[in-house]
Amino acid sequence: MTTLADGLVLHPLDNHLWNALNGAWAGYSRAVGRIRLLSPDIARVVALEAVSPANLSTLAWAMAVGEEILVIAPQVLQSTAELEVQSVKPVLQMVADGPIPAAPDIATFRLSVADFPQMLALVDVARPGPLGPRALELGNFRGIFDGAKLVALAGERLRFDRYTEVATVCTHPDYRGRGYARAVVSAVMQEIVDAGRTPFLGVDDGNxxxxxxxxxxxxxxxxxxxxxxxxxxxxxxxxxR
Structure with a gap:
């Protein structure tokens, strides 16, 4: 928990990306004033300590004219004289604080660098969001194979305080409806809980x-x-700039 000068207590998940980039993920980002830009080989993403005119001006200063970047924040951004908001997508933040329900009886496997080409191919088809070249540095991934073909996966991403993010959940369209997403997410959740941490994730509010x-x-x-x-x-x- 963080206590502000006015006594307001903020939860670590209230501004999760900012807190991660100022903690365990600091080495994967660069600070410019009170903003942090994630390394581009992970994703073109920025976090702000707070959505304020000063921080938005700092972000504009850090960008080249015509450049686009994704801002992840607890508030909707409004366009300024220097920054034009192209789109806004609401995402539900979900947390699993209790026991994990029983996992399906489907074998999952720890993925490695040798599996990364197949991971990229699956993400390209299923489109759960970007998978950067350093993804396997950031956390463990579990997958399901049909023979030698990777058909489902889920992994870990942000880690800070006692929380670990479940991310990149996807199943090949030809294999949906078989419980594979539940199996890989359950396996990742179990590893997080076994490490004494709490799983959280973000999901499109329309999904x-x-x-x-x-x-x-x-x-x-x-x-x-x-x-x-x-x-x-x-x-x-x-x-x-």
Whole structure:
């Protein structure tokens, strides 16, 4: 917990990316004032200590004219003279504080660097979100194979305080409806809990099937955060920052 000067207590998950990049993930980002930019070989993403005019101005200063970047924050961003908000997507933050329900009787396997080409291929088909080249540095991944073919996976991403994020959950379209997503998520959750940590995740607020799956696995909706794609505006010929 963080206590502000006015006595307000903030939960670590209230601004989860900022807290992660100022903790265990500091080495994967660079600080510019009170913002942190994730390493581009992980994702083109930025976190702000707070959504404020000063921090948005700092973000604009750190970007080149015409550049786009994804801001993950607990509030919706509004366009400024320097930053144009291209899109905003609400994402439900869900946390699993209780016991993990029994996992399906489906074998899952720890994925390694040797599996990474197949992981990329599956993500390209299933589109759960980006999978950067350093993903396996950030946490463990579990997968399901049909013979030698990887058909489902889930993994870990952010870690800070006592929390670990479940991420990149996907199943090949030809293999959906078989309980594979539940199996890989259960396996990742179990590893997180066995390490004495608490699983959390983010899910598109319109993805009803995924929300129901996560609820069945013990996740509950804690809050909503926002993915705001912003573009640096400016005069033609203005020097890059």
């Amino acid at each position: 009803i099937a995924a929300i129901r799956l996560y609820e069945a696995l013990g996740f509950t909706h804690r809050s909503t955060f926002y993915l705001s794609l912003v573009k640096r505006t400016g005069e033609a010929g203005q020097a890059d």
